[in-house]
Amino acid sequence: MKRHDGRELGGKSGMQMRGCACGCDNTLSLTGSGLSRRQFVAGAAAVAATGLGAGLGTGLGGSRAFAQGTDAKPYRIDVHHHLSPPSYIQAVIENHLGSPPQIKWTPEKSLADMDAAGVQVSMLSVTQPGVNFTSGDTARKLCRESNEYAAKLISDHPGRFGSFAMIPLTDTEGSLKEIEYALDTLKADGIGLLTSYHDKWLGDPSFLPVMEELNRRKCVVYTHPTTADCCVNLLKTEPPTLVEWGTDTTRTIGDIVFSGNAQKFRDIKWIFSHAGGTMPFLIERFIGQPKIDAKFKPAVPDGALAELVRFYYDTAQTANKASMSALTAIIPTSQILFGTDFPYRTAIDHVKGLRSCGIFSDAQLKDIERENAVKLLQRLNA
Template identity: 30%
Template structure:
């Protein structure tokens, strides 16, 4: 069974240096330490993961309040990621960083990601400088991604406007931020205007699968919402993808299956941030076959990802042909 981890992170030294410069010395439960492909490959081999699609982010993406810095940082980490793929083309992919909020800078980096580096897609953090993905001010970026039939990992970040809470934001607020960005995409019409973008909602879609029935009630209860949506809400839920990173309990998986089906689910680990959640002494944990059965597990583990990551599929073409031949035999 081919296993592709669509939600896994790398922290190259220039990114760590930027975090430290901004007073961030700890992120997502992990002490800051330089990422190496060797350490990542050891983790992948230990857990039977064939490919990891990397994204570079911490509590935020690449924007810390200085647009020039964001432009340079995005270019730097994307070039580093491309070099990793060149050295390990069948083990790694990369979602490139996009330096929003500036639209022109974002468009230039999208071109660099696809035309110069040949990366596998982009990641967008849920909100930048107070605006959520789906905001009309970034309309040219959605249009550019739609033209490229881009695959976009949507990743939550630390919200800027919350009360003082006695727990770290990643525990609960990330889940709600993912839900907010999905609602923004729906009610601002982005999913309708740009149907060729393959959106991936992190961490099981936050609360989206669970809240699907409640979201569907909005157009029935409030007439104004009827003009904002062109399809039944369940159709919007099934128009995006959901990774199972830190969302692969039986309850969460069953909720996703019921809400969207296994054709819309993808494997993810959230490594390195979730490193301590991968423990071989916990028998059966992260076992897709045990959670879903063999056929569905194969779809979620890798087949669905290949469908929306064509450049990765091309790099794996020889291996996929061998697998097909083996299946026929």
């Protein structure tokens, strides 16, 4: 079996909690800024228009210095970095959800972690369960407040943050409205989706109107795993973070590819978390399925691999030799992005892991940690 460059494959190879006992204070205001909604939105949009790239610089010689904990100019771009807006924290607590890192997150913690590892810009996203635990106007309101809070952080900390906006995907009208507001008014850098919504994955026909709009806008779409309804509490010995989330990422990749959406919506720029879940290990099955069953061939006229190598994959919780060997056996380095999964893991974990795994040259590390994201994200490129 061949990899993307013609070589043979195989050479290299927040737990969802029911109830919170963290004892945290959930009496938090939405912004704490004293600004009116109009002032805030206007200010955020003005800052966004200046671009995120200011201060990034091009001197990347400090990569090893940061890996060793010494001073150097920050330049890394983290595409997998979570925020918890105050209204979102309150909502997950009220619904007996959330994990301590999620609930106790603050902007100051993010900035401190970024500074410790030479991360200049983090792309913010709300992690699972997103708004899967609610619906209707409540879900719309929570998405709006979360996206506005992210825009405020971008305004308050110029050049340090970007955002992948949250939408209520099962609500088509609400999603289309929030896409318009987030991208056109708040100037978000893309849209953040979960890998599944109850028992529907991202190739589901009910999501087609939203996919059409994301494709029309040539949107960057970041995805994060979650636990589908089918697979909650399958085993008492295994939280969903252990196996299920990697599996759900793989399910949604397969659904996008074999539903034909990858072919139909070629202008969506997909980012998949955690090195694509179990997809690299299952690559032979992805490639072989259309050969086994002809009904899958129309969805992948050039083969499944041709679609998979166009997607982007982050390094969050996979900055190790096993995961990176498997991913790079089939996916070009140009499609790999630096991700940390903060606040569940630290940026310095991933800086050190990518170096100690022995997979990448200095030039490839530069691409993964910065250049690939600069090419993908319009404001960084500006």
